Amino acid sequence: MSEAAESAPSLEQVVPDAEELSAATASDGCLSEQMTADAGGAVCATYGGGASNVTEMPEIDLPQTGAASTVAAMPATETTVNQDELILAQEQKIADDIKASIQMVGPKTDLGPLQREFANDIVYSTKVDQLQTRYSYMRRTRPDGNCFLRGFIFAYLEHCISHMEELLRFKKYIADSKEELFKLGFPKFTTEDFYDMFMDVLSDLEKNSSLERVESIMNDPGTSDYLVVYLRLLISAHLQKNADFFTFFIEGGRTVEEFCKQEVEPMYRECDHLHIVSLTAALSVAVCVLYMDRGDSKTAAAHHFPEDATQPVIYLLYRPGHYDVLYKAEEAPAATATEQQET
Structure with a gap:
């Protein structure tokens, strides 16, 4: 660093x-x-x-x-x-x-634990069975209100280490983002700390582009939480820069700025649809979220962000109140040395 x-x-x-x-x-x-x-x-x-x-x-x-x-x-x-x-x-x-x-981001496992978790729930167990036909692995994230953001940045960095041009594009975006945040009134002292950590992580992954390094970074509280905080600032910035559009989706008579201060910027606040729309638009990253709920469908409904995205680079599983990382069957990464020893 x-x-x-x-x-x-x-x-x-x-x-x-x-x-x-x-x-x-x-x-x-x-x-x-x-x-x-x-x-x-x-x-x-x-x-x-x-x-x-x-x-x-x-x-x-x-x-x-x-x-x-x-x-x-x-x-x-x-x-x-x-x-x-x-x-x-x-x-x-x-x-x-x-x-x-519970680790901030857990090891890669098959969907067996998820199947056992819902063994006595016919609605969810049916949807897990269907998931297993298309997705082979998952990673659990800590259920602390930051699970979407932690799962998102883990999966994205994991994608970036095998697509160096994407890592460099992302690094340039982050490099340019600091001044944008300052223009919106975010305090320089603390914002710069989070920014510096983010840039150091990306520079580190340029030199050491290993999955083990991503796992280490994302399970170190001093680093992982800094990344989450900065993502929250990026979401807030995008919402505020596009306030005329997003104001129609905010309930309770709050302004976009009030919504950001209450629901976006504080740590441990859960992410909803607006957070995901904003983050994926700001970073130009395609995400597919599989929603597993008690709806009539026998499969988990796939929601794409943005809506016209055809090739997501990140897959997340949503259950009420929580997000985990998913891997498509043909895209499951090789096991780390630690995971090979465990098996």
Whole structure:
């Protein structure tokens, strides 16, 4: 990495980790999009953030003796604070368990684990069976609200290392993007840190274009999260530059800028259709997302971004609240040395 990247503040200084989250909830196997950084974190302060709407637990009638009488005697505000602390502690445990047990981007596996996961669900198991006729492998991503972006950039870098002209095109786009972000008012100090890391990664892959290197980069928190943050800024920039078009798709009476600050720029916010449309348009990268839901179809519906894309370079599997990386049967990459030993 360059001296600029080495001198950059650590990720803990600019992007809060799971220990600093102010709220996290489990949703369809994925941490909820309400999982946001503490207001003291630099990214939250700079790029926006959100606060969890914690529902007050109902009061419980307890006998007025012993410890129960002490609880009853406590002021209402103090009781509420204690309840909130219990809720946050439980949510923190969920975040810690996910962080400890699931890699940011996992190893390549066949679809067997997915089939076993839905063995008792006829709707999903039927769709998994159909998936296996066209897709042979997948990579799981950590369900922390960043799964789409992490899966996207992993799959794209994996594509780029075997298509060097695409890597160079992508590097030029990133090189030109910094000034565009400055023009839109993004703060220079923090934006430049994320930019420098991104450029260092691309320069590194020019010299060491191996799958093992991509896996290492994407599972290093200090690097992987920097890449995710910068992708969020690129999405925000594209939305704001095309605000006249995107404003019609934003609900709640919010402006495009408000939407970006609340739903795009903060870490751990889940990506929806607008995020995908914006990112693929900004980078000129074709993506196919296979949507696996409870619809009547026996197959997972394929959605192409952009809509007229005929040759996607990235395939992602969507289940409610979560994205994983998919590989078409004829495009599955060779196993890494580690994976060969495991098999």
